[in-house]
Amino acid sequence: MTTVTQKTQPLSVERPAAHSRPRTLRLAWIALAVALVSVFLLSVALGSVNIPLNEVLTTLLGGEPARASWRTIIMDFRLPKAFTAVLAGAALAVSGLQMQTLFRNPLADPFVLGINAGASLGVALVVLSVGTPGAAVLAGLGLIGDLSLTAAAVIGAALIMALVLLVARRVASATTLLVLGLMFGYATGALVSLLMYFSIPERIQAYINWGYGSFGGVTWEQMTILAPGLLIGLALSWTTAKPLNALLLGEDYARSMGVNIRYARITIIAGSALLAGTVTAFCGPIGFLGVAVPHLCRTLFRTSDHRLLIPACVMMGALCALTADLVARTPGNEIVLPLNAVTALLGAPVVAWVILRKRNFRV
Amino acid sequence: MSDPTVLSAQGLSIGYPQRTILTHLNAELQAGEIVCLIGPNGAGKSTLLRTLAGMQPPLAGQVLLRGDDISKLDARERAKRLSVVLTERVDVGTLTAYALVSLGRYPHTDWTGKLSEHDDEVIHWALAAVGAADFAQRDIHELSDGERQKVLIARALAQEPAVMLLDEPTAYLDLPRRVEIMRTLRDLAHTTGRAILLSTHDLDLALRSADRVWLLPTGGTLQVGAPEDLVLNGAFEAAFRGEGVEFDLLTGSFRVSRPVTTSVRLIGNGAAALWTARALERAGFQPTSEPAAYTVDILNSQSAATGKNVDLRWRVSTSDTAQIYESLYSVIKMLTKSLL
Numbered sequence: 136m137t138t139v140t141q142k143t144q145p146l147s148v149e150r151p152a153a154h155s156r157p158r159t160l161r162l163a164w165i166a167l168a169v170a171l172v173s174v175f176l177l178s179v180a181l182g183s184v185n186i187p188l189n190e191v192l193t194t195l196l197g198g199e200p201a202r203a204s205w206r207t208i209i210m211d212f213r214l215p216k217a218f219t220a221v222l223a224g225a226a227l228a229v230s231g232l233q234m235q236t237l238f239r240n241p242l243a244d245p246f247v248l249g250i251n252a253g254a255s256l257g258v259a260l261v262v263l264s265v266g267t268p269g270a271a272v273l274a275g276l277g278l279i280g281d282l283s284l285t286a287a288a289v290i291g292a293a294l295i296m297a298l299v300l301l302v303a304r305r306v307a308s309a310t311t312l313l314v315l316g317l318m319f320g321y322a323t324g325a326l327v328s329l330l331m332y333f334s335i336p337e338r339i340q341a342y343i344n345w346g347y348g349s350f351g352g353v354t355w356e357q358m359t360i361l362a363p364g365l366l367i368g369l370a371l372s373w374t375t376a377k378p379l380n381a382l383l384l385g386e387d388y389a390r391s392m393g394v395n396i397r398y399a400r401i402t403i404i405a406g407s408a409l410l411a412g413t414v415t416a417f418c419g420p421i422g423f424l425g426v427a428v429p430h431l432c433r434t435l436f437r438t439s440d441h442r443l444l445i446p447a448c449v450m451m452g453a454l455c456a457l458t459a460d461l462v463a464r465t466p467g468n469e470i471v472l473p474l475n476a477v478t479a480l481l482g483a484p485v486v487a488w489v490i491l492r493k494r495n496f497r498v
Numbered sequence: 499m500s501d502p503t504v505l506s507a508q509g510l511s512i513g514y515p516q517r518t519i520l521t522h523l524n525a526e527l528q529a530g531e532i533v534c535l536i537g538p539n540g541a542g543k544s545t546l547l548r549t550l551a552g553m554q555p556p557l558a559g560q561v562l563l564r565g566d567d568i569s570k571l572d573a574r575e576r577a578k579r580l581s582v583v584l585t586e587r588v589d590v591g592t593l594t595a596y597a598l599v600s601l602g603r604y605p606h607t608d609w610t611g612k613l614s615e616h617d618d619e620v621i622h623w624a625l626a627a628v629g630a631a632d633f634a635q636r637d638i639h640e641l642s643d644g645e646r647q648k649v650l651i652a653r654a655l656a657q658e659p660a661v662m663l664l665d666e667p668t669a670y671l672d673l674p675r676r677v678e679i680m681r682t683l684r685d686l687a688h689t690t691g692r693a694i695l696l697s698t699h700d701l702d703l704a705l706r707s708a709d710r711v712w713l714l715p716t717g718g719t720l721q722v723g724a725p726e727d728l729v730l731n732g733a734f735e736a737a738f739r740g741e742g743v744e745f746d747l748l749t750g751s752f753r754v755s756r757p758v759t760t761s762v763r764l765i766g767n768g769a770a771a772l773w774t775a776r777a778l779e780r781a782g783f784q785p786t787s788e789p790a791a792y793t794v795d796i797l798n799s800q801s802a803a804t805g806k807n808v809d810l811r812w813r814v815s816t817s818d819t820a821q822i823y824e825s826l827y828s829v830i831k832m833l834t835k836s837l838l
Contacts, residue, residue, distance in 0.1 A: 393604055
């Protein structure tokens with residue numbers, strides 16, 4: 136046996152003076168939690184139908200509201216929508232964080248690997264090409280349309296996921312993977328364009344509507360797929376916090392520290408794809424949150440440590456998604472704005488301001 | 499006695515599928531030893547380090563890390579025995595020095611990466627060992643290049659490996675920082691019993707600090723020995739010949755070669771004489787004690803209190819003229835003007 140004497144511990148090491156950071160950190164967590172709960176309640180309370188706040192609370196706590204219709208509105212529409220927003224926001228933010236670190240690119244988002252392109256293609260195939268003449272089909276679409284759209288998006292996203300994982304196992308460099316994802320997105324976009332070119336206007340409109348994104352329309356039944364899918368994805372992401380931290384130093388360093396790069400990459404991509412794919416299937420391609428929320432969290436918590444950033448992204452993502460949805464609904468009004476337009480319009484200036492204000496900004 | 503060899507290259511060929519850089523390389527690193535890998539640019543220093551670190555497969559032969567083939571060790575086990583400091587710029591965003599060093603505990607922590615009390619102690623020890631304890635809580639991007647390099651070395655140290663490989667750890671640093679880093683590494687090797695191999699362009703520093711030198715000439719074979727051995731057997735001179743520099747056996751330093759044309763007689767002693775001689779050589783004159791056309795006389799008096807030269811002047815004379823100068827700069831200027 137070879138033994139090498141290694142002294143490691145002259146233990147009288149002076150500790151640096153306690154830093155004020157932990158306290159600021161705790162404050163940030165508390166503020167985030169309070170904001171999240173408040174916006175969640177607001178999201179359930181506000182809408183096109185005016186329901187008094189105490190009635191909302193009564194209903195949420197299991198009581199009977201003054202009118203039976205309020206119960207239906209709250210329990211079957213607003214509550215699943217709010218839960219969807221929370222889950223989807225968290226999922227997109229965490230997925231974006233993983234992609235930004237994996238590709239060491241501040242512009243990466245959950246869709247860099249073409250997952251939304253796959254979902255879009257699935258939806259486009261259903262909406263645009265099935266649209267053969269016949270009033271019966273059109274009438275039937277109202278009933279089964281939502282379900283088949285979801286199914287098409289799930290299949291499209293899953294196929295891309297499988298393809299990406301297959302490629303990721305063989306490709307050595309992350310950059311190559313990034314470029315391949317990009318090229319795949321272009322190719323898919325071109326296919327969708329072709330489908331649109333040969334489609335009728337009504338169909339195109341239906342496709343465009345899907346493209347706006349929405350947290351509504353997820354039923355409790357669909358929630359039994361959406362919620363477990365996203366929770367599994369988030370759990371998987373949590374297991375990648377340690378390798379993601381090592382990857383901050385680059386793949387060479389990570390490997391030298393004992394990271395199994397291939398395994399780590401597959402886990403990261405699988406978790407991220409599951410999150411982004413599931414959200415896109417049920418809510419449409421929701422942009423912006425995935426790229427912006429990780430930046431907000433890094434700035435707020437002043438760290439790149441994923442063991443902090445992942446829970447932070449979960450909360451911040453949920454908060455941003457709820458807020459955007461609330462604004463899109465224009466409470467007290469019948470108008471519903473496209474969700475994607477709201478996320479970007481509200482978010483872009485905020486993120487730009489936050490980033491510009493901070494000197495030395497790095498991912 | 500236990501075998502002090504912690505890393506050995508056996509019949510190693512390195513390079514890329516299309517380009518072989520070195521073949522049949524045999525060398526070993528011993529515990530508690532600091533070894534400098536030096537050689538001209540393009541000789542394959544980085545490739546050799548990457549191959550020894552198991553980051554790049556050898557074309558032939560094997561690297562043994564504590565007796566086990568490095569390519570067969572699993573990543574975690576390898577990381578517990580060997581750590582690296584690379585040349586690539588580290589851009590980790592917002593992490594404190596402490597947090598960055600804590601990444602070095604990667605192979606020792608569980609899947610969540612949670613640090614135990616022992617991990618915390620090792621991190622603080624590593625920071626203190628490289629003299630980075632004072633800025634442990636500062637953000638990496640607020641640190642100077644030298645401070646950041648110390649933190650990266652602390653990170654490699656926190657891995658508690660038997661071997662540390664460093665690729666040009668002193669590049670981009672000013673001279674005092676280079677000396678400091680080198681001294682730190684040397685102390686680490688000697689006091690912690692780790693083997694440290696670093697590549698460097700700092701020949702002078704390598705000659706003065708390394709226990710052994712691995713000399714890698716372009717297209718040649720790796721030569722190993724104490725720095726002085728390699729100087730005396732001419733390996734040094736041979737490796738860098740044709741690089742526009744010349745190794746001076748007597749002073750142990752490289753000099754920018756320039757043909758010597760004229761002798762100048764130098765009279766004087768002590769530090770003033772040494773530096774005057776260097777100034778003359780730099781300008782292309784050969785200082786001599788024999789009579790010559792020009793004579794430089796050092797006029798100084800030493801302070802009784804401090805022993806330092808005070809009132810330092812130079813008298814430059816020929817057979818018929820003599821003039822006194824206040825600085826070497828003006829001496830050289832005058833000689834260059836009249837003689838070259």
